[in-house]
Amino acid sequence: MNDNHEFLSAADALLGSRGFTQDADLMEPWLTDWRGRFTGKALGLASPASTQEVSELVKLCAQHDIPIVPQGGNSGMSGGATPDTSGTAIILSLRRMNAITRFDEDAKEVTCEAGVILQTLHEMAESKNLRFPLSLGGKGSATIGGLVSTNAGGTQVLRHGSMGAQVLGLQAVLADGSIFDSLTPLKKDNRGFDLKQVLIGSEGTLGIVTAATLKLIPALADRAVLWAGVASILDARKLLLHADNLAGDALEGFEVLPKHSLDAVLDYAPQSRSPLQGEHEWHCLIELTADASTADRLQDLATKLLESAFEEGLVEDATIAANETQAADFWAIREDISPAERAIGPAVQHDISVPVSKMAQFVSEAVPQVEAQFPGTVGVAFGHLGDGNVHYHVLAPKGAERGVWERKEGKKISSFVYNLVTEWGGSISAEHGIGQLKIDELAQLADPVALKMMRSIKRALDPQERLNPGKLVWLADKV
Incomplete structure (x- = not known):
């Protein structure tokens, strides 16, 4: 039988008052996941200040058989950082470990502790005329450790890959308290398994990420943000191929959203304006980027892309953001889709992927299938068409009770969607992880x-x- 009193006394002695608490008010914000789907209990909240403290705490937990739930910014989408309701586990927060310990401008590398906020890393890199090429809506709270542990994606995966592609080195504490240290970046290292990749995306189930060495790239010298209206998602796919062939590495983002999503945002955010005058069934948000070596050609490339798309009948209408403010407004529409949908009513969300070449066809077939199977629902797919990952949401019929509908009808819908995705050779989790949401x-x-x-x-x-x-x-x- 666990001697929790002995463990609690030892944890308090190890970490001190700043590093360990059982105060219910201090723990409360960290017991529920970001989406509000899961709420648990915890024996205590541990906030170590160093990898060595993490190691000693894990050894202590091993001695007393105390489960550990690692947590970064608590901004995950699948309940992967929320304890269960037993109250036997501790939450191990990495938020105090927030130092950038090494910054090599020449090598374009940075070493961060796990608690560094993504936005902080962006700002540090920008101050050195460099860039960390991964961004997402929760950049103000998401931590480096959490991003590594979930192999997070975002809007720049098309060109730069997910979080795992940015990791050059890794440090983690294993279940027995030993420290795996592979922070030193080696361009070539053929000494067996790439153990970093085993830990990346393991959601804290194999080890607790405490630091990472990440690659940086030259800062943006210019970008061009385009908005195009097309007749169907199949036409959006054709436009994607055209943009990829013409722009090559300059193509950094290609997002799609249906008319329903744009209308929802315009209703939700009165300050928003549609980028185009007419009505279009689908919309494409395209971003081209350039560093200093190619910046002088970027705007001409953007113009050429749209002109040739019109000539080939790929778009119904299109525009290029006139300035950075308008570019930000275009992206704000994309980022407001999820909150705009929440304002409409209940929905079930699915973060899915299928092979890039099949995604447009999948959406065109899956949406009517789901709506026919579950009358009154509305299927909405939006997101990263360029890397084969869309967020496929199914909105409840009018009048459905929030909370009740998701638990009953929503589960049936998700099962139907996940079976469809599997039949298409896809994944039920493209970038949000499995956590406890999708474990069954x-x-x-x-x-x-x-x-x-x-x-x-x-x-x-x-x-x-x-x-x-x-x-x-x-x-x-x-x-």
């Missing part, structure tokens, strides 16, 4: 061989299932 679906739909491999790794690194229990991966004998 993963068990049912994932490749059994892949599940066996993940469980084998979990058993090797955390046989007591002490790290983030109930999330992502579990041992076969506990299913």
